[in-house]
Amino acid sequence: MTETNAALRVDELLAAARDKAGLHEFGDEWFLEPLGVLVAALNDEARLSELGVELTRRRLTALLVDRLRLRALQREHPEILDVEPAVTAVICGLPRTGSTLLHRLLASSPRLTATLSWETSYPIPFPGEGPDAPERKRRARDRMRAFLELSPDFGDIHTVQWDGPEEEVILLDRTFTSMSFDSFYWVPGYGDWLRSADQSRAYGELRQWLQVLQWQDPSRANRHWVLKSPHHLTAVGTVLDAFDDCRIVMTHRSPVRAVPSYASMVHTMSAQYSDACDPAAIGRYWSDRFATGLREFTAVRARRPDRFVDVRFESMLSQPVAEARRVLGELGLPVDDADVRAFESYVDRDRRQRRASHSYAPEDFGLSREQLERDFAFYQEVLP
Template sequence: MTATGSELRVDDLLSAARDKTGLDEFGDDWFLEPLGVLVAALDDEAQLSEQGRAMMHRRLTALLADRLRLRALQRAHPEIQEVRPVVAAEICGLPRTGSTLLHRLLSSSPQLTSTMSWETTYPLPFPGEGADAAERKHRAQQRQQAFLELSPDFGDLHTVAWDAPEEDVILVDRSFTSMSFESFHWVPSYGDWLRSADQSKAYAELHQWLQVLQWQQPQRSDLRWILKSPHHLTAVNTVLDTFEDCSIVMTHRSPARAVPSYASMVSNLTKQYSDTVDDAAIGRYWSERFAASLRAFTRVREARPERFVDVRFDAMLDTPVAEALRVLRSLGRTPGADDRSAFESYVERDREQRSAAHRYTPEEFGLSADQLDADFAFYQEEYL
């Protein structure tokens, strides 16, 4: 895929963020490398439409503005650096493997907390805002509505709720070292860079974002964080090194089902930004990326087996409460009656809110079930 235009420039984005905030201190400039790789890939490969380029200019400017605001907040409140978030687990199976259900289920436990959708979008308090974060929540609702207007079918792929637990990778987006970008755009060169990069500084910044969120709600100090994103498969060792108390909860489902499902989601997202979307290329891309990620995951797991917990997709669908209680025990927490009640209540709400099943076939994305079974046999033989 070739570019139709080049309107994104790193210097322009940095200037726009400074103008937007009136701030100029970004801190350590390590982020300029991933930002530069991403911008080049967006210009050269993504075939952004005029609307897509405008949306990405706003998005990247907003992410940079948050970096400026984070540094300003840390200078104004040095006590933030003393906050100690404890991450109990990162859920990081392949996409479309029941990880969202497990994440939101566990997040309902009175012993755990998670990143909420509205605060991953607006993690920093607005000037004069009260503890209820009313303005940020209102904007998050508006943003969700606008998103669903652009992708009306997305709700059939992934339950969207501005006030529900959401992936912490949205915080990592502000480091420009995130699988989010290749899930919304055709940027294979960026994907190559991401999987060869040392992501330790991005995860150090994720820790800082958790500090900020916990500082805003001190009651979280008594809770442990339960986080989730398939992005973490690109840096499993780094996750374990950054969060010393963290386990990896790995959700498992046949890649012959999971990969085409994710390709369908990516196609849906990419069409917001580009008028030229090659579904077969998307299918092949994610099949190859996930096979490589699972091979790397297997090597890490062999070296640090005590840090992993397994959850199978069928079990999550058949006995979600029992699975959540089992995982909670595996994380060193003793489930109580309040945990069981919270899990049962969430399952009931989820069944009421669940959208119609999304229909797709592997062939729509240049794939076949037989080939996927062959390509992922090393994984399925071990974990399914």
């Protein structure tokens, strides 16, 4: 692959999406601002390869197609807007802090539900598709296989399951207001914009996507949603406002381990799109990014302390079932035998499926233990 200067253009992406979908109504076009910021950063900063440009053009077009299809589905089935998703927990924290394990563990409870990987990729039924969604599931399997071929080491970093619980931030990608983009691409200008953006409209649309998924699966009406993504750290106050009855479940791990681990993950992902990835620049960017995010998180938490539940990484590893039981209780859902059986079954399955350990060091990404300890000292002091 070679680096290219081929430009992405918003007007061409919009036209391509309309042509592909056979639809024209995007509804409220507030999303054009984040899309414009993202496209400018991709053109100016990302140093995309020829393959990277083509993959990105397809990805952005597909996200715009889903926006068109969402509006069409809402017009055809206005009852979707009456669906009430009950979001009970929003798991967040630095990446690589045990949040994925906790998310999938809680989602195994018969009383909880989460977005599934294939749903986040293909949230809207194809024409003529029944509730079993065979075409969407087939495409999701193929898509994951292609992704792992491009990044064969990714499965050692993050266990992937095409039909298992996955971060709903992938639904937020369709608002172009998402941490996914500066994780997959070198776009620090976009990341700076995201940190200062009002994300209330993006979270309003996330709620609409949950409505669509719950409408397709009425059994979810009797279950509580558990969400999860480190992206939520960029908008903690907005999350609490968007989902009135939720609590933030914060996973904690020393940034000395968490930050280099995520830098390694980002480097693996961004190498799909660019041949010019700089590990040291990635390390510095995410170290600064997370330090800023945690300071803002601490300020929000101080104003609304009753909305938070804490989980330590070490506890998740040593006693995952006990931690899941404790968290469920703090969410106001007393644990029963069915929950315990589900938790134990998931832990057993997870241990069998785990792959090789993930190896990295701060120095691999232009960082050092001393620097991370210094920059995150404020956070270490408030750890529960």
